Amino acid sequence: MRRNQNLDNITLIGMPASGKSTVGVLLAKRLGYSFVDVDIVIQEQEGRLLKEIIAEEGQEGFLRVENRVNAELSVHNSVIAPGGSVIYGTEAMEHLKKISTVVYLKLSYEAVEERLGNLTDRGVVLKDGMTLKDLYEERIPYYEQYADITVDETGIDAGGIVDALRSILEERFGLET
Numbered sequence: 797m798r799r800n801q802n803l804d805n806i807t808l809i810g811m812p813a814s815g816k817s818t819v820g821v822l823l824a825k826r827l828g829y830s831f832v833d834v835d836i837v838i839q840e841q842e843g844r845l846l847k848e849i850i851a852e853e854g855q856e857g858f859l860r861v862e863n864r865v866n867a868e869l870s871v872h873n874s875v876i877a878p879g880g881s882v883i884y885g886t887e888a889m890e891h892l893k894k895i896s897t898v899v900y901l902k903l904s905y906e907a908v909e910e911r912l913g914n915l916t917d918r919g920v921v922l923k924d925g926m927t928l929k930d931l932y933e934e935r936i937p938y939y940e941q942y943a944d945i946t947v948d949e950t951g952i953d954a955g956g957i958v959d960a961l962r963s964i965l966e967e968r969f970g971l972e973t
């Protein structure tokens with residue numbers, strides 16, 4: 797695996813369907829890094845599907861599990877894609893800020909709505925009575941607060957986002973990729 801002393805890990809944050817998993821795996825391939833989808837790590841550690849954790853422990857219970865697993869993540873030279881709700885976890889975000897450069901994949905409300913499709917199937921953490929728009933407005937300040945780098949995805953496909961990110965990282969960290 798390639799090693800870059802100035803950039804150990806990269807964490808992608810953003811709304812569900814902003815492309816953290818899709819862009820993350822492409823970016824990892826481009827940089828020669830590992831790819832860690834934290835939803836999968838949670839399922840493996842818990843021996844349960846995300847939707848089973850939510851059904852058995854409720855949304856608050858799921859958020860506690862997500863906070864703990866992210867806060868204990870120990871990886872190097874990796875692109876990390878946590879779930880969109882990770883920003884509610886204070887310990888998780890403190891840890892991710894410490895071990896990685898945090899990139900916010902910013903997508904307009906309209907694009908999130910179009911991409912998301914069925915919210916229940918995706919298991920998005922949406923409290924009773926809350927609309928997707930409410931959720932978007934509640935979360936944006938958190939994503940902005942935690943971001944070291946923001947990439948506006950409007951009108952750019954996944955490959956284009958990887959290109960844009962690669963050049964930002966090259967400029968900031970002197971990556972040779």
Ligand SMILES: Nc1ncnc2c1ncn2[C@@H]1O[C@H](COP(=O)(O)OP(=O)(O)O)[C@@H](O)[C@H]1O
Nearest residue numbers: 811812813814815816817818819911952953954
């Ligand atoms: N830049 C992009 N432009 C258009 N569609 C995208 C882009 N990035 C991801 N997608 C699509 O959006 C959906 C959600 O992507 P996903 O990687 O699962 O998001 P997340 O992990 O942030 O929830 C997928 O169907 C994917 O193909």
Ligand SMILES: O=C(O)C1=C[C@@H](OP(=O)(O)O)[C@@H](O)[C@H](O)C1
Nearest residue numbers: 812813879880881918919920921
């Ligand atoms: O934003 C959310 O509330 C969630 C997003 C999901 O991950 P993605 O952001 O990868 O879709 C998953 O962690 C969980 O179902 C909750």
Ligand SMILES: [Mg+2]
Nearest residue numbers: 816817877879
């Ligand atoms: Mg994902």
